Amino acid sequence: MKGRHIPTLLAALLLTVGCSDDSEVFYSISYPVVRIDAAVTLPEPEPEPNPEEPSTGEDSGTDTSEGGTTEGGTTEGDATEGGATEEPEPVDPLVAQIQAEVAAEALVQPGGGYTLDFTRYNRGPLTVDTATENGTVDGVFFKEPGATQINLFFLGQTYACTLSSYTDTDGKNKVLLTVDLTALYQERYPSANIQKVQRLEYTSTPTN
Template sequence: MKHTVITALLLAALPLANGCSDNSEVFYSISYPIVRIEAQVTVTESEPTPEEPSTGEGTETGGNDGTGSGTGTDGTETGTGGTGTGTGSGSGSDTGTGEGEGTEEPVDPLVAQIQAEVLAEAPVQVGGRYVLDFTRYNRGPLTVDTASEAGTVQGAFFKEPGASEINLFFLEDNYACTISSYRDTDGKYKVLLTVDLTEIYQQRYPSAGLTKVVRQEYTSTPSN
């Protein structure tokens, strides 16, 4: 059902995305400048042998610019005559500054590879932005500064009033961003856009045991 709805929205967006003008008056615009991008990856770990303790939750952080900071924690379980499964998760971030310091716990090579791919393949890099011009109550033309070689491109978007998702269509990309908020270092709450990439990466890495892959785009737009 969801696929059918998204397909219908895409077909309706094609005139805008292909450059056909919408002569309607823009009555509301909002901009989402991207200041940081993070990739979160969660995998199911293999079962340990009876002689080994099972692994609990593990979290890892790192930057795709070669620097960054991170911490890791492991939980253990003990028992008699049993085995267990656990999950490991990691998050990589790109602030676009090339700066960072701290110590890092070892990151699973596959998790690190997927994090790097998510960050590198983000259609809008740090320093770019989405600009939504509402010419209808739930849609309008989209201008995207990709902060990459693609430059600034045109597209379309759909957002139902009060909904927590925006559907974006530009270049060859079409995806839904879940809107939430985060508390910035200045203490103010700002908009966070999250894109679920789990199915894409499960198909790309079918034997990796991926349970969650998301891209989080932190913006400087105040959250209402």
């Protein structure tokens, strides 16, 4: 999968900094990736028309409207023993396909991760364990102090990762890296009217 290319001038600047910067590393942080998922937003389907119920003629004394009772006083939806079981909502085939593509095409797979070495207040060299046949590769990163976005440049591509958090199964808050892939998938599926596609990279890095 091709990533979003950063402007040529910025790419040249980052590469120059990465190649020539032999300054002492004063701060490092790693983001091991443990899981990859995708959030896909498609348009809401048009509601199906609700035809009027046919008249039954004489009033039988039984309320057949939604949420009413059937003969014998049983609430609709609870006619089976133990109440009705809600069926899980079916997954849209396109959503499932996009989610599979996002996970398969991610340059960094679970088991890999990113290591950022700050040699300047807002940038430095980047080491990426891709956990793929590409192995471990070098790059550079750019992050303004206090910003929630990191620009990662490696393998000739860049990803603007937004930093947020999620609650892991151990109850602790950990770093979530989100990459916006909307433009890529809108181009890939032009007739699907895709609203948003995001790659979610769950890491084991605590937020504090």
